[in-house]
Amino acid sequence: xxxxxxxxxxxxxxxxxxxxxxxxxxxxxxxxxxxxxxxxxxxxxxxxxxxxxxxxxxxxxxxxxxxxxxxxxxxxxxxxxxxxxxxxxxxxxxxxxxxxxxxxxxxxxxxxxxxxxxxxxxxxxxxxxxxxxxxxxxxxxxxxxxxxxxxxxxxxxxxxxxxxxxxxxxxxxxxxxxxxxxxxxxxxxxxxxxxxxxxxxxxxxxxxxxxxxxxxxxxxxxxxxxxxxxxxxxxxxxxxxxxxxxxxxxxxxxxxxxxxxxxxxxxxxxxxxxxxxxxxxxxxxxxxxxxxxxxxxxxxxxxxxxxxxxxxxxxxxxxxxxxxxxxxxxxxxxxxxxxxxxxxxxxxxxxxxxxxxxxxxxxxxxxxxxxxxxxxxxxxxxxxxxxxxxxxxxxxxxxxxxxxxxxxxxxxxxxxxxxxxxxxxxxxxxxxxxxxxxxxxxxxxxxxxxxxxxxxxxxxxxxxxxxxxxxxxxxxxxxxxxxxxxxxxxxxxxxxxxxxxxxxxxxxxxxxxxxxxxxxxxxxxxxxxxxxxxxxxx
Ligand code: G3H
Numbered sequence: 001x002x003x004x005x006x007x008x009x010x011x012x013x014x015x016x017x018x019x020x021x022x023x024x025x026x027x028x029x030x031x032x033x034x035x036x037x038x039x040x041x042x043x044x045x046x047x048x049x050x051x052x053x054x055x056x057x058x059x060x061x062x063x064x065x066x067x068x069x070x071x072x073x074x075x076x077x078x079x080x081x082x083x084x085x086x087x088x089x090x091x092x093x094x095x096x097x098x099x100x101x102x103x104x105x106x107x108x109x110x111x112x113x114x115x116x117x118x119x120x121x122x123x124x125x126x127x128x129x130x131x132x133x134x135x136x137x138x139x140x141x142x143x144x145x146x147x148x149x150x151x152x153x154x155x156x157x158x159x160x161x162x163x164x165x166x167x168x169x170x171x172x173x174x175x176x177x178x179x180x181x182x183x184x185x186x187x188x189x190x191x192x193x194x195x196x197x198x199x200x201x202x203x204x205x206x207x208x209x210x211x212x213x214x215x216x217x218x219x220x221x222x223x224x225x226x227x228x229x230x231x232x233x234x235x236x237x238x239x240x241x242x243x244x245x246x247x248x249x250x251x252x253x254x255x256x257x258x259x260x261x262x263x264x265x266x267x268x269x270x271x272x273x274x275x276x277x278x279x280x281x282x283x284x285x286x287x288x289x290x291x292x293x294x295x296x297x298x299x300x301x302x303x304x305x306x307x308x309x310x311x312x313x314x315x316x317x318x319x320x321x322x323x324x325x326x327x328x329x330x331x332x333x334x335x336x337x338x339x340x341x342x343x344x345x346x347x348x349x350x351x352x353x354x355x356x357x358x359x360x361x362x363x364x365x366x367x368x369x370x371x372x373x374x375x376x377x378x379x380x381x382x383x384x385x386x387x388x389x390x391x392x393x394x395x396x397x398x399x400x401x402x403x404x405x406x407x408x409x410x411x412x413x414x415x416x417x418x419x420x421x422x423x424x425x426x427x428x429x430x431x432x433x434x435x436x437x438x439x440x441x442x443x444x445x446x447x448x449x450x451x452x453x454x455x456x457x458x459x460x461x462x463x464x465x466x467x468x469x470x471x472x473x474x475x476x477x478x479x480x481x482x483x484x485x486x487x488x489x490x491x492x493x494x495x496x497x498x499x500x501x502x503x504x505x506x507x508x509x510x511x512x513x514x515x516x517x518x519x520x521x522x523x524x525x526x527x528x529x530x531x532x533x534x535x536x537x538x
């Protein structure tokens with residue numbers, strides 16, 4: 001505890017630049033193009049960054065968000081349904097060029113809010129400054145790439161096919177009304193990687209921000225309102241059961257985009273009365289393992305697994321959540337891993353080079369403590385100095401060794417700074433772990449023998465969506481497909497794939513004869529259809 005005694009700042013120690021000027025009271029929600037003010041109950045947002053006052057650690061309330069009810073949620077849904085107008089609304093029928101112009105306007109205005117958004121991300125979820133900035137910048141790039149990709153998609157579709165005497169044009173059109181929900185660890189980026197593709201493809205949207213990481217929406221509310229026609233994007237806040245539950249139960253949602261826990265996704269999905277009408281785009285739990293083979297380059301394995309397991313305190317869906325190390329190099333690996341860990345700076349998100357920060361989830365440190373206790377009971381120890389020390393919302397990373405299958409940490413996604421390390425002797429043990437796991441997002445393999453690595457790739461290729469060789473697991477680059485098997489995902493995301501996930505193809509076809517040819521030619525020449533056309537979106 002001694003090393004954590006002064007981890008939280010006194011209010012005087014907070015740099016002026018990063019001080020929050022005031023309590024962020026976020027009363028507005030967006031329905032049908034109107035920013036409405038909520039006068040009902042509010043949820044107080046407690047920052048993971050507590051404040052030291054003498055010997056006391058004081059919880060820090062930094063803002064509040066509306067606790068809307070079923071009534072407002074259904075109004076938001078109605079607004080999205082009306083704007084979609086059974087596919088004949090202004091937005092779904094708008095030309096791609098015009099839709100892109102709305103998104104471009106949004107990006108221009110969003111960029112102006114960078115500092116406010118970054119600051120609120122740091123205070124609300126404890127993400128360090130460079131990562132908060134990266135989250136913002138990556139999101140902007142994602143949107144810009146999405147625009148470029150949509151143009152490419154449209155160029156490829158601006159032609160006629162002729163197969164077996166049938167002329168056809170094949171285009172992509174929206175699915176309908178989308179419900180988008182994001183996670184607290186990437187509340188801006190991950191949410192926007194579904195929200196923006198949903199919008200740009202012509203869907204109308206009801207968006208509910210994550211449980212934590214909500215306040216940063218305040219500076220963006222007006223940007224959303226002013227960038228889109230009314231009803232196209234509706235933003236609500238509140239408890240999932242009252243808000244999202246009511247919306248889903250109507251059966252009027254066509255696409256459910258959710259990044260979070262698979263149990264939450266299943267509960268919400270089950271409420272939809274017409275399961276075949278609902279398309280789901282889900283990014284869910286993961287327990288990505290790193291397999292360190294006997295001939296691995298230990299320095300590479302250490303630097304990659306340190307970053308992989310502890311970036312943003314292990315709160316990434318792609319984080320390495322369990323490490324298997326061959327027993328012959330276990331000692332050397334553990335020594336270097338724990339040495340590197342000692343060098344990770346811990347503190348407040350704005351401090352230079354800080355890597356380990358306080359945790360935003362209520363009850364999280366107690367949960368991690370339970371996992372450690374359970375592991376100890378089955379024979380593991382914390383092998384790093386200060387591992388598992390807690391001060392309020394801060395949990396110093398705990399490295400557990402030797403971990404085995406009796407322990408909860410072997411199976412559960414800890415989503416935090418506890419690093420379980422399992423010694424293994426036989427390659428079958430790591431293959432079995434992957435086969436038996438309920439999750440199938442990614443894994444990492446560290447080794448130098450190409451033949452061994454090749455064999456392992458072949459054994460594991462049907463278990464996960466990505467195998468990283470001598471590298472940590474990660475989602476990026478965002479142009480690559482982000483996949484999960486088993487309980488880890490439904491659908492594939494990437495700049496390219498998301499456009500497909502939020503759309504469906506429509507064929508306009510006819511029998512190839514002179515009369516029909518002339519009809520098609522005239523429609524195109526005279527611009528008589530938004531869908532049957534051969535124009536080029538620059
Ligand atoms: O939480 C899941 C994120 O998509 C991870 O993204 O691997 O780029 O940090 P990342």
